[in-house]
Amino acid sequence: MGILTEIKDAVVRGRVDIKxxxxxxxxxxxxxxxxxxxxxxxxxxxSMVLKEGLVSGMEVVGDKFSSGEYFLPDMxxxxxAMKAGMSILDPHLRGKSxxxxxxxxxxxxxxxxxxxxxNLVAVILEGGGFxxxxxxIDVSAEAFLSNAEEHPGSVxxxxxxxxxxxxxxxxxxELLREKGxxxxxxxxxxxxxxxFADEIGADAFTKDAAKAVxxxxxxxxxxx
Amino acid sequence: xxxxxxTKRDRYMAALRCEEPDRVPIVVRGVNPMxxxxxxxxxxxxxxAPLIEATAEKTEWAYRWHPPEENLLSSHPxxxxxxxxxxxxxxxxxxxxxxxxxxxxxxxxxxxxxxEGKPGMTKNYLIETLEDVDRFLSIPYEFKPLDASNxxxxxxxxxxxxxxxxSIGLDPIGHVTHWLGLETLALWTLVExxxxxxxxxxxxxxxxxxxxxxxxxxxxxxxxTLGMEQATPPWLSAKDFQAYVTEYDQRLWAxxxxxxxxxxxxxxxNLRDVIxxxxxxxxxxxxxxxAPPMGDIELHQAKEMLAGKVCIxxxxxLDDIYSKDEExxxxxxxxxxxxxxxxxxxxxxxxxxxxxxxxxxxxLHNYLTFIEAGLDYGGYT
Ligand code: B12
Numbered sequence: 001m002g003i004l005t006e007i008k009d010a011v012v013r014g015r016v017d018i019k020x021x022x023x024x025x026x027x028x029x030x031x032x033x034x035x036x037x038x039x040x041x042x043x044x045x046x047s048m049v050l051k052e053g054l055v056s057g058m059e060v061v062g063d064k065f066s067s068g069e070y071f072l073p074d075m076x077x078x079x080x081a082m083k084a085g086m087s088i089l090d091p092h093l094r095g096k097s098x099x100x101x102x103x104x105x106x107x108x109x110x111x112x113x114x115x116x117x118x119n120l121v122a123v124i125l126e127g128g129g130f131x132x133x134x135x136x137i138d139v140s141a142e143a144f145l146s147n148a149e150e151h152p153g154s155v156x157x158x159x160x161x162x163x164x165x166x167x168x169x170x171x172x173x174e175l176l177r178e179k180g181x182x183x184x185x186x187x188x189x190x191x192x193x194x195x196f197a198d199e200i201g202a203d204a205f206t207k208d209a210a211k212a213v214x215x216x217x218x219x220x221x222x223x224x
Numbered sequence: 225x226x227x228x229x230x231t232k233r234d235r236y237m238a239a240l241r242c243e244e245p246d247r248v249p250i251v252v253r254g255v256n257p258m259x260x261x262x263x264x265x266x267x268x269x270x271x272x273a274p275l276i277e278a279t280a281e282k283t284e285w286a287y288r289w290h291p292p293e294e295n296l297l298s299s300h301p302x303x304x305x306x307x308x309x310x311x312x313x314x315x316x317x318x319x320x321x322x323x324x325x326x327x328x329x330x331x332x333x334x335x336x337x338x339x340e341g342k343p344g345m346t347k348n349y350l351i352e353t354l355e356d357v358d359r360f361l362s363i364p365y366e367f368k369p370l371d372a373s374n375x376x377x378x379x380x381x382x383x384x385x386x387x388x389x390x391s392i393g394l395d396p397i398g399h400v401t402h403w404l405g406l407e408t409l410a411l412w413t414l415v416e417x418x419x420x421x422x423x424x425x426x427x428x429x430x431x432x433x434x435x436x437x438x439x440x441x442x443x444x445x446x447x448x449t450l451g452m453e454q455a456t457p458p459w460l461s462a463k464d465f466q467a468y469v470t471e472y473d474q475r476l477w478a479x480x481x482x483x484x485x486x487x488x489x490x491x492x493x494n495l496r497d498v499i500x501x502x503x504x505x506x507x508x509x510x511x512x513x514x515a516p517p518m519g520d521i522e523l524h525q526a527k528e529m530l531a532g533k534v535c536i537x538x539x540x541x542l543d544d545i546y547s548k549d550e551e552x553x554x555x556x557x558x559x560x561x562x563x564x565x566x567x568x569x570x571x572x573x574x575x576x577x578x579x580x581x582x583x584x585x586x587x588l589h590n591y592l593t594f595i596e597a598g599l600d601y602g603g604y605t
Binding site (some may be wrong): 055065163 | 314315336342344345405411413414415456458459461464500517518541543547578
């Protein structure tokens with residue numbers, strides 16, 4: 001098995017490093033940390049390590065979660081393995097043309113205190129290689145606006161769990177559009193549907209946190 | 225039984241016991257005519273008045289009585305918790321720091337609490353490491369004897385209008401997740417399972433003491449609980465649900481069932497794969513049994529699995545009450561009755577409480593339609 005496939009496999013199986021007790025059947029075997037270090041020593045192309053190793057591993061994880069084969073623990077463990085790999089790549093990425101995949105500013109809209117789903121999406125996006133700025137809960141339209149201005153080119157993620165706060169989502173999207181900001185917007189949360197996302201002019205929607213990674217990539221024009 | 229008109233209390237009790245009453249009981253979750261009375265949560269916004277009135281007059285009342293100490297925290301004199309508040313970045317909120325003194329050093333949790341009574345959120349969970357688990361478990365635990373006099377007072381006031389439930393609060397996994405957070409719970413499920421079981425064992429022990437004291441104080445016969453929704457698919461697998469919920473709650477509820485009591489369970493999430501567990505655990509009633517896309521089981525499928533074993537309380541989606549029209553609400557109620565009312569064991573109820581603060585005119589109208597449709601379609605003739 002080539003090193004990139006090994007990295008991908010370690011991400012899929014949530015193997016962080018050689019010391020990790022998880023998964024038990026891989027005890028003593030190298031994890032993402034050692035494999036990424038090895039790839040760097042072997043002078044592998046860094047963008048290949050990122051895309052074909054780490055990111056493509058997380059894509060498999062996302063699919064397994066969507067199909068019901070994986071549950072939250074598996075997904076979070078893989079995200080940890082991915083993050084551990086990213087932290088080794090980070091210093092090598094700096095100063096080169098290859099950067100992290102992009103930036104996502106995420107928050108739960110005004111009046112809404114539900115944050116479990118939003119946090120999960122944030123963790124998965126981080127695991128998928130994005131830099132995530134989490135604005136927390138009860139985020140006003142103005143706060144989305146100022147953050148969109150501060151981070152040009154970022155994708156704005158909004159979460160709403162209540163029928164009543166869907167209207168805050170609408171207002172936030174409208175404000176960004178009104179002010180002429182070109183940031184792409186992705187929305188989600190229990191009461192949001194594709195039809196509603198279309199109605200308010202959001203660029204993407206998903207019910208499935210795992211799908212957020214390919215969708216955000218699509219919005220940023222990054223090929224999978 | 226059909227020829228006799230039952231009292232609201234008997235009607236609700238019959239359904240909870242999976243029997244067929246004279247008509248399907250209607251419970252408007254979160255709207256209670258007894259709100260605002262001494263010792264109960266503050267009254268809702270005046271816009272709720274017509275709904276409270278209709279609920280009082282036409283529906284079965286359901287109210288959960290909470291014992292004075294419902295968090296299963298220690299009453300031991302050395303188990304001190306200090307609470308301090310400081311301003312934070314979040315508008316309208318304060319940062320509340322709770323420090324638990326333990327023989328092995330302090331533990332701290334930080335929450336955002338609203339100055340206007342809105343729900344808050346946890347910034348830092350109390351338990352983040354294995355050392356924190358040891359610290360938490362080193363707190364000497366003492367159970368405070370229960371004062372249940374308030375229960376009997378409230379039950380007296382409720383009279384034949386409905387059922388006053390004794391709340392046992394969160395189940396063991398609900399408590400564990402409360403202090404640990406869903407993320408740590410998920411990760412520890414793979415790498416530190418033992419720590420989760422140590423915490424579950426402790427909360428089981430405390431909850432068992434609470435239930436024992438409930439039973440000896442003769443509160444009941446309906447006991448309400450929640451918390452296991454943190455461990456349902458797709459977050460945790462059915463296998464983990466069995467290890468964290470079934471194993472514990474079944475033992476916990478056994479003394480209630482032995483005394484002929486009924487356990488009322490509130491659990492969102494995807495229930496399809498864990499319904500057999502709820503049956504095995506001896507759940508008496510399951511709320512809200514959400515249909516797709518919120519849940520993963522249609523009402524008629526749930527009925528097939530639960531009929532004669534567990535009462536279904538549900539499953540009018542709150543989103544529909546807020547966003548659909550009168551015709552849709554009536555039709556949803558009709559279909560719910562068609563799919564779940566057969567042979568009893570069904571209570572018509574929304575999936576959640578109304579959203580504060582104001583009840584808009586349209587939503588009020590839909591709620592009233594929901595009640596009227598429930599009366600129109602709910603008869604067992
Ligand atoms: C947990 C919970 C709470 C907790 C919140 C704790 C917290 N820190 O978040 C508490 C108890 C505080 C709470 C309070 C209330 N809640 Co609540 N709550 C829930 C519950 C049971 C689960 C939500 C959850 O965390 N799910 C798990 C996460 C992972 O799923 P999720 O949030 O849907 O996220 C997934 C996707 O939607 C998506 N996603 C989410 N956000 C985003 C964002 C982006 C950008 C993307 C791409 C994707 C995405 O990805 C996630 C993973 O796949 C739901 C029921 C349900 N079935 O959803 C009700 C529910 C959301 N609550 C509801 C209500 C009404 C309330 C209250 C008004 C009180 C009440 N009456 O019950 C208050 C309101 C508080 C407020 N102002 O916000 C209703 C809303 C109904 C409606 N249509 O408006 C629901 C739907 C229950 C119901 N079926 O009726 N609640």
